[in-house]
Amino acid sequence: MAPVYQLKFFNFMGVAEPIRYLFAYGGISYKNVEVNKDSDWPDVQKSVPFGKLPVLEVDKKVLYQSVAISRYLGKLVGLVPADDLDAAELDAIALSVYDFGAKVHEWYHESQKERKEYLQVELEDIWLSKYLREFEDIVQKKGSYFGGQKISWADLYFVGIIESIEGMWGSKLLEKQYPLLYRIYVHVHEIPAIDTYVSNRPHYKY
């Protein structure tokens, strides 16, 4: 019998969106549990590993950390290369995408005014172009995707997180300056199962 999957995250994209993409890509059914940050979260937080979401229950096992969950699902749906070194390169890319998203997330949720301004300037002056330029360079060296000629879970991870980053930042980031990354973005959205998912998902702002 197929395992029962239950994904717990807030009612926005965030680091869960690549997981939802991977479920869509693989045509795998799962229960998407939306945790309301104001009402449900205090109780839910006490019940999940290290007090963090997303959490993926696979039957009775509890997976956490979006990169670990996404790699696991990526393997399941055939998007992890067979060669261990090639696979490890994609792990490093996904972890760097996560780091990039975490920087934007930190700025977005900072409540102290001065620190928020400081983080915003850092993002504008350094991190946005630094991360996106390096990602663009990797794709250029590799070919069409992060892993070369074949799409991988790292591409889905990147696109899912970029959608969330663009939502927090308030503007599109790829189309004008990063044509290879934008092409990955478009290609991922053109996958029929992902197109269907995106067309029907709730309107999450980030």
Add this chain to the structure above:
Amino acid sequence: MAPVYQLKFFNFMGVAEPIRYLFAYGGISYKNVEVNKDSDWPDVQKSVPFGKLPVLEVDKKVLYQSVAISRYLGKLVGLVPADDLDAAELDAIALSVYDFGAKVHEWYHESQKERKEYLQVELEDIWLSKYLREFEDIVQKKGSYFGGQKISWADLYFVGIIESIEGMWGSKLLEKQYPLLYRIYVHVHEIPAIDTYVSNRPHYKY
């Protein structure tokens, strides 16, 4: 022919120590390149992915992100379980160990006095006991190690990072309050190849 490995990191333990453990465990030769933070770093930083260390060159391929490198080496030396779900659980643990180390690292390197004090209070009041208690609970549920009865790369990752955390924090953290974690710490150090490595390594303070 065996690949040529070259590990680049600063002249301290940090997130490279689990990688050095894994090389020792597997009896794998590598070149340990120590980057001096004051003199060498500005130039090296421009040459490595996302301006960060550690970097592991495997022949001409460049791996980065300590968790990705450690998982790769873990697989190579037989410390990743064959079952994908079991393997993913260890990924999530290693990523949580990384997060914990990153919090201590942020406090240690913060130069702004008020923010450093704020981060220190957070560590003392929340994070140190939160992370270590959850890690201890995981081991309790699993058995002797993070993955159950058998040692894995997550155990080596934990012990390598904890050594660095204790170095930054300035005191031992496990022995009195976290007996199962302390037992893992002792067991890892008792592995002859790791004992030899630790006995001969340079005196890194963290």
